[in-house]
Amino acid sequence: MRFAAVLNREGGTLRTIDLSAFTDRMRQALEAAGHCIDIEIVAGRDIVATLDRIASRHSVDIVLAGGGDGTISAAAARLMGRKKALAILPAGTMNLFARGLGIPQTLDAAVKSFADGEVIAVDMATANGKPFVHQFSIGMHARMVQLRQTMEFGSRLGKMRASVKAAWAAINNPSAMKVTLIIGEAEIVTRTTGIGITNNLFGEGHLPYADNPAGGVLGIYVTVARRRGELVRVLFDMARGKWRDSEHVEIHQADRAVLKVHSAAKKFRAVMDGELVRLDRETTIEIHPGALNVLVPARAVQAKAA
Numbered sequence: 001m002r003f004a005a006v007l008n009r010e011g012g013t014l015r016t017i018d019l020s021a022f023t024d025r026m027r028q029a030l031e032a033a034g035h036c037i038d039i040e041i042v043a044g045r046d047i048v049a050t051l052d053r054i055a056s057r058h059s060v061d062i063v064l065a066g067g068g069d070g071t072i073s074a075a076a077a078r079l080m081g082r083k084k085a086l087a088i089l090p091a092g093t094m095n096l097f098a099r100g101l102g103i104p105q106t107l108d109a110a111v112k113s114f115a116d117g118e119v120i121a122v123d124m125a126t127a128n129g130k131p132f133v134h135q136f137s138i139g140m141h142a143r144m145v146q147l148r149q150t151m152e153f154g155s156r157l158g159k160m161r162a163s164v165k166a167a168w169a170a171i172n173n174p175s176a177m178k179v180t181l182i183i184g185e186a187e188i189v190t191r192t193t194g195i196g197i198t199n200n201l202f203g204e205g206h207l208p209y210a211d212n213p214a215g216g217v218l219g220i221y222v223t224v225a226r227r228r229g230e231l232v233r234v235l236f237d238m239a240r241g242k243w244r245d246s247e248h249v250e251i252h253q254a255d256r257a258v259l260k261v262h263s264a265a266k267k268f269r270a271v272m273d274g275e276l277v278r279l280d281r282e283t284t285i286e287i288h289p290g291a292l293n294v295l296v297p298a299r300a301v302q303a304k305a306a
Contacts, residue, residue, distance in 0.1 A: 001061040003030060003037040004054045010044040011067025012091035026111045033115035047071055051078050062295055068092035069274030076292055077131040085119045085293035096209040097133045101296045113297035121290035122213040125199040127283050132273045136285055139177055139194030142271045174231060182258040194223040197285045201253060206241040216289045220252040259283045
């Protein structure tokens with residue numbers, strides 16, 4: 001297969017390693033398995049333009065994207081509905097979409113798994129037509145991301161520490177939003193401190209990612225916690241992957257949901273795949289089964305088939 005790799009030199013762990021040495025190892029591993037690869041290392045501001053150019057090349061079979069959540073989401077958006085497949089180099093902080101695909105969490109191991117990987121089709125979701133691979137959320141999560149952006153950190157560990165500080169600050173000053181959530185024939189009007197709508201339901205007993213990335217449903221998680229102690233408990237349950245044990249989270253599933261915000265929307269933002277975006281008064285979220293081809297380790301395909 002013909003690979004074209006786009007690596008964000010400012011993204012995640014890629015900014016902390018010897019990229020020249022790593023790309024040499026990447027080339028050797030894939031060429032030894034009979035593949036061809038072109039590698040481009042670019043600045044964050046050039047990622048989108050580079051991905052647009054690479055995705056339009058007819059000779060490319062696999063677009064290998066390396067960076068954080070923003071880089072992976074941008075690559076997936078450009079490959080949605082196309083024959084080309086996405087290979088994810090997990091260089092972000094949590095790499096939740098990559099975890100759900102069974103991709104090893106170290107860079108060299110991920111590249112090695114691509115050498116004999118298999119292409120499968122998985123789902124994507126959209127919010128008012130904009131694609132995402134992991135989650136669209138409002139409320140406390142968006143507030144946490146806003147607060148974290150005001151903090152300085154230079155490493156993955158530093159970002160994790162900043163996330164904890166931001167989460168604690170958001171818990172100490174929670175804002176409830178009045179919303180209407182339409183799921184099928186049901187219309188739910190509520191005040192909530194947070195809603196997360198995910199590309200497939202999160203699995204249980206681990207970090208929040210989908211065990212089945214081709215399940216064909218949105219996971220809809222509505223936080224009904226209001227008090228600080230309740231919010232702390234929600235975050236604790238989330239970290240343990242105990243969503244269904246939480247009395248402060250309502251869980252729904254559907255192939256389409258409409259979110260209407262009645263509070264002053266200009267005060268609030270949304271988060272889509274880790275990136276802050278404008279929150280519209282009304283957002284339609286939909287699942288798109290099998291819309292993205294991805295390259296995954298052969299053992300991951302075998303495990304799901306077992």
